[in-house]
Amino acid sequence: MNERLIVVSNRLPMGDTPSGGLVVSLHDVLAASGGCWIGSHPEAGDDHGAFERIGEEPYQRLAFRLTQSEMENYYLGYANSVLWPLCHRRPDLVKIRPAYREAYEAVNRRIAAMIAHEVSPEDIIWVQDYHFIPLARELRKLRVTNRIGFFLHIPFPVLADLSIMPQAETFAECLAHYNLIGLQTREDVARCLEMFRDDPRAEFMTDGSIKFGEHVSLVHSFPIGIDAKAFEDEARRELPDVFGGASPAPFAIGVDRLDYSKGLPNRFRAFGTYLADLRPEHTRPCLIQIAPPTRLGVQAYEDITEELQGLTGKINGQFAELDWTPIRFINRSVERARLAHLFRMARCGLVTSLADGMNLVAKEYIAAQDPADPGVLVLSQFAGAAEDMTEALLVNPYDIEAMAHRIDEAFRMPLGERQRRYRHCLEVVRKTDATSWAHNFLNVLRSSLKALDLAFQE
Numbered sequence: 001m002n003e004r005l006i007v008v009s010n011r012l013p014m015g016d017t018p019s020g021g022l023v024v025s026l027h028d029v030l031a032a033s034g035g036c037w038i039g040s041h042p043e044a045g046d047d048h049g050a051f052e053r054i055g056e057e058p059y060q061r062l063a064f065r066l067t068q069s070e071m072e073n074y075y076l077g078y079a080n081s082v083l084w085p086l087c088h089r090r091p092d093l094v095k096i097r098p099a100y101r102e103a104y105e106a107v108n109r110r111i112a113a114m115i116a117h118e119v120s121p122e123d124i125i126w127v128q129d130y131h132f133i134p135l136a137r138e139l140r141k142l143r144v145t146n147r148i149g150f151f152l153h154i155p156f157p158v159l160a161d162l163s164i165m166p167q168a169e170t171f172a173e174c175l176a177h178y179n180l181i182g183l184q185t186r187e188d189v190a191r192c193l194e195m196f197r198d199d200p201r202a203e204f205m206t207d208g209s210i211k212f213g214e215h216v217s218l219v220h221s222f223p224i225g226i227d228a229k230a231f232e233d234e235a236r237r238e239l240p241d242v243f244g245g246a247s248p249a250p251f252a253i254g255v256d257r258l259d260y261s262k263g264l265p266n267r268f269r270a271f272g273t274y275l276a277d278l279r280p281e282h283t284r285p286c287l288i289q290i291a292p293p294t295r296l297g298v299q300a301y302e303d304i305t306e307e308l309q310g311l312t313g314k315i316n317g318q319f320a321e322l323d324w325t326p327i328r329f330i331n332r333s334v335e336r337a338r339l340a341h342l343f344r345m346a347r348c349g350l351v352t353s354l355a356d357g358m359n360l361v362a363k364e365y366i367a368a369q370d371p372a373d374p375g376v377l378v379l380s381q382f383a384g385a386a387e388d389m390t391e392a393l394l395v396n397p398y399d400i401e402a403m404a405h406r407i408d409e410a411f412r413m414p415l416g417e418r419q420r421r422y423r424h425c426l427e428v429v430r431k432t433d434a435t436s437w438a439h440n441f442l443n444v445l446r447s448s449l450k451a452l453d454l455a456f457q458e
Protein backbone atom coordinates (compact mmCIF):
# COMPACT_ATOMS: atom_id res chain seq x y z
CA MET A 1 0.00 0.00 0.00
CA ASN A 2 1.36 3.39 -0.97
CA GLU A 3 -0.20 5.61 1.65
CA ARG A 4 0.55 9.33 1.58
CA LEU A 5 -0.34 11.77 4.31
CA ILE A 6 -1.98 15.01 3.21
CA VAL A 7 -1.99 17.73 5.88
CA VAL A 8 -4.21 20.76 5.43
CA SER A 9 -3.76 23.86 7.56
CA ASN A 10 -4.67 27.50 7.20
CA ARG A 11 -1.09 28.61 6.70
CA LEU A 12 1.72 26.78 4.99
CA PRO A 13 4.88 26.70 7.12
CA MET A 14 7.77 28.22 5.23
CA GLY A 15 11.54 28.18 5.51
CA ASP A 16 14.00 25.33 5.38
CA THR A 17 14.52 24.98 9.12
CA PRO A 18 11.11 24.41 10.64
CA SER A 19 10.56 25.52 14.22
CA GLY A 20 7.68 25.04 16.63
CA GLY A 21 6.40 21.68 17.84
CA LEU A 22 3.52 21.27 15.42
CA VAL A 23 5.54 22.12 12.35
CA VAL A 24 8.51 19.99 13.34
CA SER A 25 6.48 16.90 14.16
CA LEU A 26 4.36 17.10 11.01
CA HIS A 27 7.48 17.83 8.99
CA ASP A 28 9.00 14.53 10.20
CA VAL A 29 5.86 12.49 9.56
CA LEU A 30 5.44 14.03 6.11
CA ALA A 31 9.06 13.52 5.19
CA ALA A 32 8.74 9.84 6.14
CA SER A 33 5.53 9.28 4.15
CA GLY A 34 6.48 11.46 1.17
CA GLY A 35 3.22 13.28 1.72
CA CYS A 36 2.17 16.84 1.14
CA TRP A 37 1.20 19.90 3.14
CA ILE A 38 -1.50 22.19 1.82
CA GLY A 39 -1.97 25.72 3.15
CA SER A 40 -2.28 29.37 2.26
CA HIS A 41 0.72 31.48 1.43
CA PRO A 42 0.67 35.24 0.82
CA GLU A 43 2.93 34.98 -2.21
CA ALA A 44 1.31 31.98 -3.87
CA GLY A 45 0.12 32.46 -7.43
CA ASP A 46 -3.47 33.65 -7.64
CA ASP A 47 -4.76 30.93 -9.93
CA HIS A 48 -7.97 30.22 -8.06
CA GLY A 49 -8.39 26.70 -9.39
CA ALA A 50 -5.02 25.09 -8.66
CA PHE A 51 -2.34 24.93 -6.00
CA GLU A 52 1.09 26.32 -6.55
CA ARG A 53 3.71 23.65 -5.95
CA ILE A 54 6.59 24.75 -3.76
CA GLY A 55 9.47 22.31 -3.59
CA GLU A 56 9.36 18.53 -3.80
CA GLU A 57 11.79 17.36 -1.13
CA PRO A 58 11.42 15.86 1.39
CA TYR A 59 7.69 16.41 0.87
CA GLN A 60 5.53 18.55 -1.33
CA ARG A 61 4.09 21.89 -0.33
CA LEU A 62 0.96 23.02 -2.11
CA ALA A 63 0.07 26.68 -1.65
CA PHE A 64 -3.06 28.67 -2.32
CA ARG A 65 -3.55 32.40 -2.06
CA LEU A 66 -6.40 33.98 -0.11
CA THR A 67 -7.85 37.05 -1.81
CA GLN A 68 -8.20 40.31 0.10
CA SER A 69 -11.89 39.66 0.52
CA GLU A 70 -11.28 36.07 1.73
CA MET A 71 -8.76 37.40 4.26
CA GLU A 72 -11.32 39.86 5.58
CA ASN A 73 -14.40 37.67 5.58
CA TYR A 74 -13.14 34.11 5.98
CA TYR A 75 -9.94 34.54 8.02
CA LEU A 76 -10.40 37.71 10.10
CA GLY A 77 -14.18 37.39 9.82
CA TYR A 78 -15.71 33.96 10.36
CA ALA A 79 -12.62 32.15 11.69
CA ASN A 80 -11.36 34.85 14.03
CA SER A 81 -14.42 36.96 14.82
CA VAL A 82 -16.94 34.13 15.19
CA LEU A 83 -15.31 30.76 15.85
CA TRP A 84 -12.31 31.95 17.87
CA PRO A 85 -14.26 34.07 20.41
CA LEU A 86 -17.01 31.44 20.59
CA CYS A 87 -14.61 28.59 21.39
CA HIS A 88 -12.81 30.81 23.92
CA ARG A 89 -16.03 31.63 25.77
CA ARG A 90 -16.25 35.23 24.61
CA PRO A 91 -19.67 35.35 22.94
CA ASP A 92 -19.68 39.11 23.61
CA LEU A 93 -16.92 39.46 20.99
CA VAL A 94 -18.67 37.42 18.29
CA LYS A 95 -19.45 39.46 15.15
CA ILE A 96 -22.12 37.91 12.99
CA ARG A 97 -22.23 38.97 9.34
CA PRO A 98 -23.72 36.92 6.48
CA ALA A 99 -20.66 37.71 4.34
CA TYR A 100 -18.38 36.01 6.91
CA ARG A 101 -20.30 32.75 6.85
CA GLU A 102 -20.59 32.80 3.05
CA ALA A 103 -16.86 33.34 2.62
CA TYR A 104 -16.09 30.55 5.13
CA GLU A 105 -18.25 28.09 3.23
CA ALA A 106 -16.89 29.27 -0.13
CA VAL A 107 -13.22 28.95 0.85
CA ASN A 108 -13.85 25.46 2.22
CA ARG A 109 -15.63 24.52 -1.04
CA ARG A 110 -12.84 25.96 -3.14
CA ILE A 111 -10.04 24.21 -1.27
CA ALA A 112 -11.98 20.93 -1.20
CA ALA A 113 -12.32 21.01 -4.98
CA MET A 114 -8.57 21.59 -5.32
CA ILE A 115 -7.76 18.75 -2.90
CA ALA A 116 -10.14 16.39 -4.73
CA HIS A 117 -7.90 16.77 -7.80
CA GLU A 118 -4.76 15.92 -5.82
CA VAL A 119 -5.88 12.98 -3.77
CA SER A 120 -5.14 9.32 -4.61
CA PRO A 121 -7.19 6.43 -3.24
CA GLU A 122 -4.62 5.35 -0.61
CA ASP A 123 -4.00 8.82 0.87
CA ILE A 124 -5.12 9.83 4.32
CA ILE A 125 -6.06 13.44 4.95
CA TRP A 126 -5.44 15.30 8.20
CA VAL A 127 -7.20 18.64 8.53
CA GLN A 128 -5.95 21.16 11.10
CA ASP A 129 -8.12 23.51 13.09
CA TYR A 130 -11.22 25.68 13.05
CA HIS A 131 -10.57 27.31 9.68
CA PHE A 132 -11.59 24.09 7.94
CA ILE A 133 -14.42 22.49 9.93
CA PRO A 134 -16.65 21.98 6.81
CA LEU A 135 -13.80 20.64 4.65
CA ALA A 136 -14.64 16.93 5.07
CA ARG A 137 -18.30 17.55 4.22
CA GLU A 138 -17.25 19.34 1.03
CA LEU A 139 -14.79 16.57 0.16
CA ARG A 140 -17.47 13.91 0.69
CA LYS A 141 -19.78 15.81 -1.66
CA LEU A 142 -17.04 15.44 -4.27
CA ARG A 143 -16.98 11.69 -3.60
CA VAL A 144 -13.66 11.68 -1.80
CA THR A 145 -13.92 8.49 0.27
CA ASN A 146 -10.46 8.60 1.86
CA ARG A 147 -9.94 8.57 5.61
CA ILE A 148 -10.15 12.10 6.92
CA GLY A 149 -9.12 13.17 10.40
CA PHE A 150 -9.56 16.56 12.07
CA PHE A 151 -7.68 18.14 14.95
CA LEU A 152 -9.04 21.16 16.80
CA HIS A 153 -6.20 23.16 18.38
CA ILE A 154 -8.49 25.42 20.42
CA PRO A 155 -11.05 24.58 23.12
CA PHE A 156 -14.22 22.78 22.07
CA PRO A 157 -17.08 25.25 22.63
CA VAL A 158 -19.50 24.80 25.51
CA LEU A 159 -22.93 23.61 24.46
CA ALA A 160 -24.73 26.75 25.64
CA ASP A 161 -22.58 28.94 23.35
CA LEU A 162 -23.05 26.82 20.24
CA SER A 163 -26.47 28.20 19.43
CA ILE A 164 -24.94 31.67 18.99
CA MET A 165 -23.20 30.42 15.86
CA PRO A 166 -24.82 31.14 12.50
CA GLN A 167 -26.36 27.90 11.19
CA ALA A 168 -25.48 26.23 14.49
CA GLU A 169 -27.15 22.96 13.43
CA THR A 170 -24.47 22.39 10.76
CA PHE A 171 -21.60 22.41 13.27
CA ALA A 172 -22.16 18.85 14.56
CA GLU A 173 -23.01 17.68 11.06
CA CYS A 174 -19.78 19.06 9.59
CA LEU A 175 -17.71 17.43 12.32
CA ALA A 176 -19.47 14.12 11.81
CA HIS A 177 -18.04 13.91 8.29
CA TYR A 178 -14.60 13.25 9.81
CA ASN A 179 -13.61 9.70 10.67
CA LEU A 180 -11.68 10.96 13.67
CA ILE A 181 -12.21 14.15 15.65
CA GLY A 182 -9.09 14.89 17.70
CA LEU A 183 -9.25 17.34 20.61
CA GLN A 184 -6.65 18.62 23.06
CA THR A 185 -8.05 17.42 26.40
CA ARG A 186 -10.44 14.98 28.01
CA GLU A 187 -12.57 17.96 28.98
CA ASP A 188 -12.84 18.96 25.31
CA VAL A 189 -13.91 15.41 24.48
CA ALA A 190 -16.59 15.57 27.18
CA ARG A 191 -17.95 18.82 25.68
CA CYS A 192 -17.95 17.39 22.17
CA LEU A 193 -19.79 14.26 23.30
CA GLU A 194 -22.28 16.44 25.14
CA MET A 195 -23.00 18.23 21.86
CA PHE A 196 -23.62 14.93 20.06
CA ARG A 197 -25.72 13.62 22.94
CA ASP A 198 -27.89 16.71 22.67
CA ASP A 199 -28.40 16.15 18.92
CA PRO A 200 -31.22 13.77 17.95
CA ARG A 201 -29.45 13.00 14.65
CA ALA A 202 -26.51 11.38 16.48
CA GLU A 203 -26.51 7.81 17.73
CA PHE A 204 -23.91 6.42 20.17
CA MET A 205 -22.56 3.01 19.19
CA THR A 206 -21.44 0.36 21.69
CA ASP A 207 -17.77 0.84 20.74
CA GLY A 208 -17.95 4.54 21.68
CA SER A 209 -18.14 5.83 18.10
CA ILE A 210 -20.89 8.15 16.92
CA LYS A 211 -23.16 7.40 14.01
CA PHE A 212 -24.56 10.47 12.31
CA GLY A 213 -26.56 9.70 9.17
CA GLU A 214 -24.28 7.51 7.10
CA HIS A 215 -21.13 8.69 8.88
CA VAL A 216 -19.32 7.13 11.81
CA SER A 217 -16.80 9.17 13.83
CA LEU A 218 -14.56 8.67 16.79
CA VAL A 219 -13.82 11.48 19.25
CA HIS A 220 -10.57 11.29 21.17
CA SER A 221 -8.08 13.53 23.00
CA PHE A 222 -4.50 13.94 21.78
CA PRO A 223 -2.69 16.53 23.93
CA ILE A 224 -0.28 18.39 21.69
CA GLY A 225 3.31 18.97 22.77
CA ILE A 226 6.65 20.41 21.79
CA ASP A 227 9.87 18.92 20.49
CA ALA A 228 11.03 18.63 24.11
CA LYS A 229 14.55 17.41 23.47
CA ALA A 230 15.29 20.17 20.95
CA PHE A 231 13.98 22.85 23.30
CA GLU A 232 15.96 21.48 26.26
CA ASP A 233 19.10 21.59 24.11
CA GLU A 234 18.31 25.06 22.81
CA ALA A 235 17.95 26.42 26.36
CA ARG A 236 21.32 24.97 27.41
CA ARG A 237 23.19 26.93 24.75
CA GLU A 238 25.03 29.91 26.16
CA LEU A 239 23.96 33.23 24.69
CA PRO A 240 26.03 36.30 25.31
CA ASP A 241 24.50 39.15 27.15
CA VAL A 242 20.73 39.24 26.51
CA PHE A 243 20.41 42.12 28.95
CA GLY A 244 23.12 44.31 27.47
CA GLY A 245 25.48 44.00 30.42
CA ALA A 246 23.01 44.75 33.22
CA SER A 247 22.45 41.62 35.26
CA PRO A 248 18.69 41.33 35.87
CA ALA A 249 16.90 41.07 39.19
CA PRO A 250 14.69 37.97 39.59
CA PHE A 251 12.02 38.23 36.95
CA ALA A 252 8.84 36.59 35.76
CA ILE A 253 8.25 35.98 32.08
CA GLY A 254 5.18 35.85 29.84
CA VAL A 255 5.30 34.97 26.13
CA ASP A 256 2.06 35.02 24.19
CA ARG A 257 0.49 36.17 20.97
CA LEU A 258 -1.27 39.38 21.94
CA ASP A 259 -4.69 37.79 22.26
CA TYR A 260 -7.58 38.43 24.65
CA SER A 261 -7.77 34.71 25.46
CA LYS A 262 -4.33 34.78 27.10
CA GLY A 263 -5.45 36.75 30.19
CA LEU A 264 -2.79 39.45 29.91
CA PRO A 265 -4.62 42.32 31.65
CA ASN A 266 -5.32 40.06 34.64
CA ARG A 267 -1.66 39.01 34.66
CA PHE A 268 -0.48 42.66 34.66
CA ARG A 269 -2.94 43.56 37.41
CA ALA A 270 -1.81 40.59 39.50
CA PHE A 271 1.80 41.68 39.08
CA GLY A 272 0.80 45.20 40.16
CA THR A 273 -0.94 43.79 43.24
CA TYR A 274 2.14 41.69 44.01
CA LEU A 275 4.35 44.79 43.80
CA ALA A 276 2.02 46.81 46.00
CA ASP A 277 1.20 44.26 48.70
CA LEU A 278 3.56 41.31 48.73
CA ARG A 279 6.96 42.21 47.33
CA PRO A 280 9.68 42.08 50.00
CA GLU A 281 11.11 45.49 50.79
CA HIS A 282 14.06 46.67 48.66
CA THR A 283 13.51 44.04 45.97
CA ARG A 284 12.97 45.03 42.36
CA PRO A 285 11.36 42.17 40.49
CA CYS A 286 10.31 42.57 36.85
CA LEU A 287 7.74 41.12 34.55
CA ILE A 288 9.05 40.67 31.03
CA GLN A 289 6.09 40.27 28.70
CA ILE A 290 6.77 39.42 25.08
CA ALA A 291 3.62 39.67 23.00
CA PRO A 292 3.67 40.30 19.26
CA PRO A 293 0.43 41.67 17.82
CA THR A 294 -1.71 39.32 15.71
CA ARG A 295 -4.91 39.53 13.65
CA LEU A 296 -4.51 43.21 12.98
CA GLY A 297 -7.74 44.65 11.73
CA VAL A 298 -9.97 42.90 14.29
CA GLN A 299 -11.22 45.52 16.74
CA ALA A 300 -11.00 43.26 19.82
CA TYR A 301 -7.22 42.91 19.22
CA GLU A 302 -6.75 46.65 18.94
CA ASP A 303 -8.72 47.12 22.17
CA ILE A 304 -6.63 44.61 24.13
CA THR A 305 -3.38 46.22 22.92
CA GLU A 306 -4.56 49.61 24.09
CA GLU A 307 -5.71 48.23 27.43
CA LEU A 308 -2.32 46.63 28.04
CA GLN A 309 -0.39 49.74 27.07
CA GLY A 310 -2.54 51.70 29.54
CA LEU A 311 -1.99 49.17 32.32
CA THR A 312 1.77 49.05 31.71
CA GLY A 313 1.95 52.83 31.89
CA LYS A 314 -0.11 52.92 35.06
CA ILE A 315 1.81 50.21 36.92
CA ASN A 316 5.22 51.47 35.80
CA GLY A 317 4.19 55.03 36.65
CA GLN A 318 3.31 53.94 40.15
CA PHE A 319 6.35 51.77 40.96
CA ALA A 320 9.23 52.56 38.58
CA GLU A 321 12.41 54.17 39.76
CA LEU A 322 15.15 55.78 37.70
CA ASP A 323 16.91 52.45 37.36
CA TRP A 324 13.96 50.05 37.58
CA THR A 325 11.13 49.42 35.12
CA PRO A 326 8.83 46.78 36.67
CA ILE A 327 6.94 45.79 33.50
CA ARG A 328 8.80 45.47 30.20
CA PHE A 329 6.16 45.05 27.56
CA ILE A 330 7.71 44.05 24.24
CA ASN A 331 5.40 43.88 21.21
CA ARG A 332 7.62 41.80 18.98
CA SER A 333 8.38 38.21 18.39
CA VAL A 334 11.71 36.89 19.66
CA GLU A 335 13.86 34.23 18.04
CA ARG A 336 13.61 30.79 19.62
CA ALA A 337 17.16 30.55 20.97
CA ARG A 338 16.73 33.83 22.83
CA LEU A 339 13.30 32.83 24.04
CA ALA A 340 14.59 29.54 25.44
CA HIS A 341 17.40 31.41 27.17
CA LEU A 342 15.00 33.92 28.72
CA PHE A 343 12.74 31.10 29.94
CA ARG A 344 15.72 29.49 31.65
CA MET A 345 16.72 32.72 33.37
CA ALA A 346 13.20 33.55 34.57
CA ARG A 347 12.39 32.56 38.14
CA CYS A 348 8.72 32.34 37.26
CA GLY A 349 6.82 31.54 34.03
CA LEU A 350 3.35 33.04 33.79
CA VAL A 351 0.63 31.37 31.71
CA THR A 352 -2.69 32.88 32.75
CA SER A 353 -5.05 32.16 29.84
CA LEU A 354 -8.78 32.62 30.41
CA ALA A 355 -9.26 29.77 27.91
CA ASP A 356 -6.61 27.95 25.87
CA GLY A 357 -6.53 24.75 23.83
CA MET A 358 -3.21 23.54 25.26
CA ASN A 359 -0.64 26.37 25.56
CA LEU A 360 2.75 25.34 24.33
CA VAL A 361 4.54 28.15 26.16
CA ALA A 362 3.84 26.29 29.43
CA LYS A 363 5.66 23.24 28.03
CA GLU A 364 8.50 25.30 26.57
CA TYR A 365 9.06 27.08 29.89
CA ILE A 366 9.43 23.75 31.70
CA ALA A 367 11.69 22.21 29.02
CA ALA A 368 13.99 25.24 29.23
CA GLN A 369 14.68 25.05 32.98
CA ASP A 370 17.99 24.20 34.59
CA PRO A 371 17.35 20.95 36.57
CA ALA A 372 19.78 22.12 39.26
CA ASP A 373 17.91 25.38 39.85
CA PRO A 374 14.53 25.33 38.07
CA GLY A 375 12.03 28.17 37.97
CA VAL A 376 8.33 27.81 38.77
CA LEU A 377 5.44 27.66 36.30
CA VAL A 378 2.29 29.51 37.34
CA LEU A 379 -0.39 27.98 35.13
CA SER A 380 -4.02 28.85 34.53
CA GLN A 381 -6.44 26.07 35.38
CA PHE A 382 -8.19 26.95 32.09
CA ALA A 383 -5.24 26.11 29.83
CA GLY A 384 -5.41 22.60 28.38
CA ALA A 385 -1.87 22.05 29.70
CA ALA A 386 -3.23 22.11 33.28
CA GLU A 387 -5.07 18.81 32.76
CA ASP A 388 -1.79 16.87 32.94
CA MET A 389 0.69 19.38 34.42
CA THR A 390 -0.93 19.17 37.82
CA GLU A 391 2.26 20.02 39.71
CA ALA A 392 2.54 23.48 38.19
CA LEU A 393 1.26 26.24 40.50
CA LEU A 394 -2.30 26.17 39.20
CA VAL A 395 -4.31 29.36 39.42
CA ASN A 396 -7.70 30.83 38.58
CA PRO A 397 -6.78 33.75 36.30
CA TYR A 398 -9.95 35.66 37.19
CA ASP A 399 -8.75 35.86 40.81
CA ILE A 400 -6.20 38.68 40.81
CA GLU A 401 -5.29 38.40 44.50
CA ALA A 402 -4.75 34.64 44.20
CA MET A 403 -2.48 35.21 41.20
CA ALA A 404 -0.46 37.81 43.10
CA HIS A 405 0.02 35.25 45.88
CA ARG A 406 1.06 32.60 43.35
CA ILE A 407 3.73 34.96 41.97
CA ASP A 408 4.96 35.57 45.50
CA GLU A 409 5.01 31.82 46.20
CA ALA A 410 6.95 31.18 42.98
CA PHE A 411 9.61 33.78 43.85
CA ARG A 412 10.02 32.35 47.35
CA MET A 413 9.74 28.62 46.70
CA PRO A 414 12.54 26.51 48.23
CA LEU A 415 14.81 24.58 45.86
CA GLY A 416 13.55 21.11 46.88
CA GLU A 417 9.92 21.92 46.07
CA ARG A 418 10.88 23.66 42.83
CA GLN A 419 12.77 20.57 41.72
CA ARG A 420 9.96 18.20 42.67
CA ARG A 421 7.37 20.19 40.74
CA TYR A 422 9.71 20.68 37.79
CA ARG A 423 10.48 16.96 37.52
CA HIS A 424 6.79 16.08 37.45
CA CYS A 425 6.02 18.71 34.79
CA LEU A 426 9.05 17.71 32.70
CA GLU A 427 7.85 14.12 32.66
CA VAL A 428 4.52 15.30 31.23
CA VAL A 429 6.28 17.49 28.63
CA ARG A 430 8.43 14.60 27.48
CA LYS A 431 5.63 12.05 27.49
CA THR A 432 3.19 14.19 25.51
CA ASP A 433 5.67 15.56 22.99
CA ALA A 434 5.00 16.61 19.42
CA THR A 435 6.02 13.32 17.87
CA SER A 436 3.80 11.18 20.06
CA TRP A 437 0.93 13.59 19.37
CA ALA A 438 1.20 13.09 15.60
CA HIS A 439 1.81 9.34 15.81
CA ASN A 440 -1.01 8.69 18.24
CA PHE A 441 -3.46 10.64 16.11
CA LEU A 442 -2.46 8.90 12.90
CA ASN A 443 -2.46 5.45 14.51
CA VAL A 444 -6.00 5.90 15.78
CA LEU A 445 -7.11 7.31 12.41
CA ARG A 446 -5.70 4.27 10.64
CA SER A 447 -6.84 1.61 13.13
CA SER A 448 -10.31 3.04 13.75
CA LEU A 449 -10.91 2.96 10.07
CA LYS A 450 -9.77 -0.60 9.74
CA ALA A 451 -12.35 -1.52 12.35
CA LEU A 452 -14.99 0.49 10.53
CA ASP A 453 -14.09 -0.99 7.15
CA LEU A 454 -14.58 -4.45 8.64
CA ALA A 455 -17.91 -3.44 10.12
CA PHE A 456 -19.10 -2.28 6.71
CA GLN A 457 -18.02 -5.52 5.04
CA GLU A 458 -20.08 -7.68 7.40
Ligand code: ADQ
Nearest residue numbers: 153224255256257290292332333334356357358359360361
Ligand atom coordinates in the same frame (compact mmCIF):
# COMPACT_ATOMS: atom_id res chain seq x y z
P1 ADQ B 1 -1.39 29.71 20.16
O1 ADQ B 1 -2.63 30.39 20.62
O2 ADQ B 1 -0.57 30.45 19.19
O3 ADQ B 1 -1.71 28.25 19.57
P2 ADQ B 1 0.62 28.50 22.06
O4 ADQ B 1 0.24 27.10 22.22
O5 ADQ B 1 1.11 29.11 23.31
O6 ADQ B 1 -0.55 29.44 21.54
O7 ADQ B 1 1.75 28.56 20.96
C1 ADQ B 1 2.42 29.71 20.69
C2 ADQ B 1 3.79 29.41 20.06
O8 ADQ B 1 4.31 30.62 19.52
C3 ADQ B 1 4.78 28.91 21.08
O9 ADQ B 1 5.64 27.98 20.48
C4 ADQ B 1 5.56 30.18 21.46
O10 ADQ B 1 6.90 29.98 21.85
C5 ADQ B 1 5.51 30.97 20.17
N1 ADQ B 1 5.48 32.39 20.50
C6 ADQ B 1 4.52 33.05 21.13
N2 ADQ B 1 4.89 34.35 21.30
C7 ADQ B 1 6.11 34.47 20.77
C8 ADQ B 1 7.04 35.53 20.64
N3 ADQ B 1 6.79 36.75 21.12
N4 ADQ B 1 8.19 35.30 20.02
C9 ADQ B 1 8.47 34.09 19.55
N5 ADQ B 1 7.66 33.03 19.65
C10 ADQ B 1 6.48 33.22 20.24
C11 ADQ B 1 -2.89 27.48 19.34
C12 ADQ B 1 -3.82 27.28 20.54
C13 ADQ B 1 -3.04 26.70 21.70
C14 ADQ B 1 -2.38 25.38 21.27
C15 ADQ B 1 -1.59 25.57 19.99
C16 ADQ B 1 -1.08 24.26 19.43
O11 ADQ B 1 -4.41 28.51 20.91
O12 ADQ B 1 -3.90 26.47 22.82
O13 ADQ B 1 -1.50 24.95 22.30
O14 ADQ B 1 -2.40 26.17 18.97
O15 ADQ B 1 -2.10 23.32 19.32
